[in-house]
Amino acid sequence: NAGVMQNPRHLVRRRGQEARLRCSPMKGHSHVYWYRQLPEEGLKFMVYLQKENIIDESGMPKERFSAEFPKEGPSILRIQQVVRGDSAAYFCASSRGRTGGSPLHFGNGTRLTVT
Amino acid sequence: TQLLEQSPQFLSIQEGENLTVYCNSSSVFSSLQWYRQEPGEGPVLLVTVVTGGEVKKLKRLTFQFGDARKDSSLHITAAQPGDTGLYLCAGDDDMRFGAGTRLTVKP
Numbered sequence: 001n002a003g004v005m006q007n008p009r010h011l012v013r014r015r016g017q018e019a020r021l022r023c024s025p026m027k028g029h030s031h032v033y034w035y036r037q038l039p040e041e042g043l044k045f046m047v048y049l050q051k052e053n054i055i056d057e058s059g060m061p062k063e064r065f066s067a068e069f070p071k072e073g074p075s076i077l078r079i080q081q082v083v084r085g086d087s088a089a090y091f092c093a094s095s096r097g098r099t100g101g102s103p104l105h106f107g108n109g110t111r112l113t114v115t
Numbered sequence: 116t117q118l119l120e121q122s123p124q125f126l127s128i129q130e131g132e133n134l135t136v137y138c139n140s141s142s143v144f145s146s147l148q149w150y151r152q153e154p155g156e157g158p159v160l161l162v163t164v165v166t167g168g169e170v171k172k173l174k175r176l177t178f179q180f181g182d183a184r185k186d187s188s189l190h191i192t193a194a195q196p197g198d199t200g201l202y203l204c205a206g207d208d209d210m211r212f213g214a215g216t217r218l219t220v221k222p
Contacts, residue, residue: 091157
């Protein structure tokens with residue numbers, strides 16, 4: 001019974017390149033959340049998606065960042081034209097429902113380093 | 116967006132001591148979730164508190180939800196080095212997290 005799978009675990013990109021982070025939710029989960037974490041800090045909400053829909057993207061920068069959760073396949077967080085300030089750990093979490101006590105199950109993150 | 120403030124931000128104690136960390140907000144929550152994150156890993160759910168005034172125990176960890184459902188506390192009895200980690204609370208309504216309490220328990 002696989003948990004939330006994120007890949008790659010580590011990603012190195014040069015400034016100006018694109019970064020694609022993938023997240024496969026737990027089986028049966030149709031809700032996906034993306035968070036960003038800087039060293040020694042907490043989790044900052046970025047975006048909440050359900051299958052094929054973005055529900056809340058209020059935490060995501062309007063430029064260069066996009067997210068999708070297609071009908072088939074993993075959720076993708078895309079960062080275009082990366083800058084050094086994008087270096088962080090990006091965590092994905094999935095849940096069975098929106099609220100009502102449905103806990104989040106987290107992956108182990110993708111650590112993005114921009115050189 | 117419902118803001119959650121966690122305190123203290125950092126806490127370093129000796130093995131065997133007791134401690135309490137707090138999660139406060141001016142907003143009312145349907146429920147609150149507590150997570151623990153260890154280095155290099157994603158957070159793991161510890162407990163969900165739902166009812167105002169509720170107390171839940173998980174071995175040496177005691178979680179309390181305030182009567183008004185605006186705040187919560189986590190008390191650890193006889194802390195052990197294995198308790199070291201980042202403790203995070205999140206409001207169930209929007210799944211935003213507080214900044215966390217980084218706990219270090221020294222042997």
